[in-house]
């Protein structure tokens with residue numbers, strides 16, 4: 148039997164009933180990874196490590212030990228998250244041969260839950276992009292239509308889950324990089340509240356916006372993953388010290404009385420008609436289940452994209468200044484002097500998009516422009532935070548498209564950075580305001596490509612998001 152299409156919860160049951168072993172699951176996933184190699188969803192496969200861990204878990208199951216839900220489940224993680232002793236490449240030439248000297252806190256958390264990590268996912272270089280075409284190694288293909296991109300920057304993660312190469316993945320989301328690829332590949336993607344999941348051991352892009360989150364086949368599996376990932380981390384300054392909750396307690400099966408907000412400005416120009424209709428259908432579905440639909444205006448939300456590209460690039464320029472090729476990474480022979488060494492290392496090591504962000508970031512931070520760009524963007528951020536607070540006094544969750552379009556063709560936007568940046572129009576406001584949001588599939592367009600919808604909540608309202616998303620996922624078919 149092929150188990151690779153099942154959900155984590157289904158497998159957890161089978162594992163405990165002794166109907167399947169973790170080694171069997173791991174072998175099936177490894178075989179699928181081989182079979183689907185051409186998708187380029189993975190940069191590396193950790194076969195020996197995974198099989199060894201799987202057999203440890205099987206041993207514990209056979210001794211009758213009670214284990215966490217994730218025990219024995221093969222998963223993948225994005226290649227900007229450290230696992231001690233394995234490569235962390237960030238899909239960059241700069242880090243092609245870099246071996247992580249320590250594990251990220253979230254990897255330790257996954258290991259404590261006995262998840263079996265089988266490989267690391269392809270991504271846009273240093274998580275900058277919306278299509279995974281910025282990978283320095285190879286673009287990743289969308290398993291739903293191989294002529295299309297899977298989205299980005301966690302495109303390899305979304306493609307892996309959609310193609311059954313592991314039962315979940317962990318991506319990172321600075322401006323939409325978990326949710327947008329989830330939407331384009333037809334899987335579930337969660338961006339948790341800033342601070343809920345530790346960033347320790349994850350290569351930083353824009354530290355004030357970065358947040359890791361799970362990609363899964365179902366909403367309940369997302370809750371299983373968040374249970375493992377979330378938690379205070381003393382090693383990380385911005386880690387939130389909130390009480391640990393069980394996200395599996397989220398599900399009531401009802402949205403009666405829940406106020407769902409539709410932001411007027413999210414339904415304007417640039418939104419694909421079929422995507423728009425799917426979101427409005429979802430709103431009608433919720434109404435039919437007893438939710439109240441509230442129309443709200445957020446006049447500043449249109450400034451979020453500009454604000455995001457200023458703030459994220461400024462932080463990226465600063466974070467990436469550590470890549471100089473001295474301690475590790477690309478290093479040229481016979482440099483003439485220190486400047487020449489830096490210049491040539493960085494010119495050779497970074498790809499086009501990363502260089503664009505570094506230039507943009509240094510520009511908005513440079514004296515003379517700092518006030519006009521960086522400082523102004525910080526002010527816009529404050530206004531957006533305020534506007535979200537006002538909005539959440541009128542509704543419990545916001546329903547919106549995740550991405551203005553379905554998956555686009557490989558190459559279609561590769562030479563048009565502005566068109567590419569517009570893919571993030573509905574996702575970046577969430578990062579700027581440090582909020583949680585989930586993307587779930589909500590239908591197919593006429594070409595059979597998945598459409599994703601986004602639910603945005605107040606800080607630390609992941610449980611509400613899970614419940615509202617789960618009602619749609621489990622009951623939509625009944626309508």
Ligand code: GLN
Nearest residue numbers: 274275276321322323324
């Ligand atoms: N697409 C956005 C960007 O290129 C978001 C990236 C991300 O969330 N890592 O910056």
